[in-house]
Amino acid sequence: MSSTPDTRIASFDTPQPNTANNASTQLNTSGVIQELEPDVSSLISTQFNPADYRDRFTISVDSDHYHSVDDVVTDWFTKQPMWLRALSTNSFSRAKVEQAISEKPFKVGDRIGSWEIVDRNGNEIVFGDDMGFMTYRFSFRLIDQGATQVEGATSVKFLWRRSGRFYFGLVRPFHRRFVKLALRITTSQ
Numbered sequence: 001m002s003s004t005p006d007t008r009i010a011s012f013d014t015p016q017p018n019t020a021n022n023a024s025t026q027l028n029t030s031g032v033i034q035e036l037e038p039d040v041s042s043l044i045s046t047q048f049n050p051a052d053y054r055d056r057f058t059i060s061v062d063s064d065h066y067h068s069v070d071d072v073v074t075d076w077f078t079k080q081p082m083w084l085r086a087l088s089t090n091s092f093s094r095a096k097v098e099q100a101i102s103e104k105p106f107k108v109g110d111r112i113g114s115w116e117i118v119d120r121n122g123n124e125i126v127f128g129d130d131m132g133f134m135t136y137r138f139s140f141r142l143i144d145q146g147a148t149q150v151e152g153a154t155s156v157k158f159l160w161r162r163s164g165r166f167y168f169g170l171v172r173p174f175h176r177r178f179v180k181l182a183l184r185i186t187t188s189q
Contacts, residue, residue, distance in 0.1 A: 036056050036057070042056075043141075052168075063148045125140055135157045
């Protein structure tokens with residue numbers, strides 16, 4: 001078995017960032033959601049080597065909006081409308097989600113809906129789910145580099161090549177819209 005990535009799915013490996021004004025290398029300071037190149041220094045970048053798909057979105061927030069990445073996670077799961085919460089946690093119940101996030105700081109092994117915390121540090125929490133045909137990771141990271149940035153990143157490994165590629169090929173356009181919408185809702189005041 002080869003350790004090199006499958007070149008037939010290379011289009012999934014590299015997101016299409018907004019490159020206007022060299023945006024792929026600059027932090028977002030305008031409050032607009034921006035797609036950037038995956039950051040190799042993040043925890044999520046260590047989840048799969050190589051990953052079959054990665055993306056990364058950021059949005060700036062007021063410096064006092066979040067005190068920790070745990071606060072970002074709390075908002076992600078509680079601020080979503082019911083239909084979005086059902087998609088992201090497999091539960092319509094806001095009470096179940098609130099119960100799952102009641103104890104902070106979140107620890108590796110904690111679960112929120114179907115999502116398990118698989119890794120974390122002081123500024124990033126990585127969630128994971130194994131869907132059988134692919135393994136999915138997403139993370140939230142709180143970055144303070146002059147302006148406070150909330151980052152959402154995704155990493156996917158296709159386990160059953162054909163079915164994983166087929167499924168993600170269908171949902172990829174919706175995934176990108178979903179992440180942007182959910183990130184905007186999460187960081188709203």
